[in-house]
Amino acid sequence: MASTVSRPSRVAKLPPRERILDAAEELFQSEGIRRVGVQAIAEKAETTKMAIYRHFETKDALVAEWLRIVAADYQAAFDRVEAEFHDRPREQILALARFIAEGLPALSYRGCPFINSLAELPDRAHPARQVIEQHKALQTRRLIGMCTAAGLPDPEQAAAEITFVLEGAQVSTQNGSIDRAGERLLRIVQGIVDRPRSPLDASGAAVD
Amino acid sequence: MASTVSRPSRVAKLPPRERILDAAEELFQSEGIRRVGVQAIAEKAETTKMAIYRHFETKDALVAEWLRIVAADYQAAFDRVEAEFHDRPREQILALARFIAEGLPALSYRGCPFINSLAELPDRAHPARQVIEQHKALQTRRLIGMCTAAGLPDPEQAAAEITFVLEGAQVSTQNGSIDRAGERLLRIVQGIVDRPRSPLDASGAAVD
């Protein structure tokens, strides 16, 4: 703990860039992007505004970097799940749902950083928004892969359904409309992966 | 120009309060709450900032009023559906899903006003936030009622599932991760209301 490369003297303080990102993480998550000023981040990070602008071009760039990290964390969770239940796609999907379900209490009343950030970034050209959209697109692709591997009749439809309930569980937790959202979410996803493959499954013939 | 004070005769100009609310509606929906200044609303409403403050205590009150109206619109849609398919709860639920599904293209990339506003209002004591939470709670209650009437085995669970997919469809439309979200949503909800009541339904024994 006391060992550091460059010896930031007494307290084992992380380098400024990390402290800034940690502070931004906390504040953006709990308060939202636009409510949090650069000054506030600096204070929480025990540094100054100038230091922030030495490490990040603009506030928007800091926001984008924060979301990149959050996205990477989610990706890592995906990776872990995929590795832990190798070749058992059904378990992978369930583990994923469990991961989200277990995260719900922590998000409580504050919500998913992606969903919230999206609301604050109406401009699709915003760098942070592109981070989100790419991340979501990638997650969807991976989920479709799992659904395919799990032998679900219509993998894309199943992936859409799972995506919907995962997102919806987070939103409903945030607005407090559904109690025990975590448990409910797990049961729903179980229902999806264990859905009986009825022979009269009308994949393509339904809607259109 | 040619408009008179007490007679909106020539141009069918709505009274100031309506114009303000219409302008706020458009701007809040497309830009978000915090991005939109009172001045901008005044300009779009073809009036002045002072006029806004004569009709609304604060900006927050205007936001709350806007959300009250949106909530009332949703309630009205609920009412219509309930009336149109009286005593046919299955059709009511489907019509509700259709209502949301048909609204998706309009929301495209911008999202649901409730979800978005929630993200911008971390303070649960905020009047507008309370409007949202009450609205969502009420909607959930009504949906549970429909599910019960439809004879679904576990109405609360079914209502939760429907709520999740409805919210999730909106979020996923906003972030562009799921294509044809509307069609997919409809098929999912159909699947829920038409779910075969399997005798081996394992309500409580599933999760743990």
Next chain:
DNA sequence: AAAGAACGATACCGATGAGTTCCCTACGAT
């Protein structure tokens, strides 16, 4: 030891935010 990069702090910039003061014009009543 010297040079150079990174750090910390303060003060500043122009823009914009919400909310207010105050005047001025248009009207109804007398």
Next chain:
DNA sequence: ATCGTAGGGAACTCATCGGTATCGTTCTTT
């Protein structure tokens, strides 16, 4: 015609925003 009043609107206050400029200090490197 004159007065009183109410609404409209420019201009203002004060705070805060994102972003910069400029200091002196500290640490790394050579």
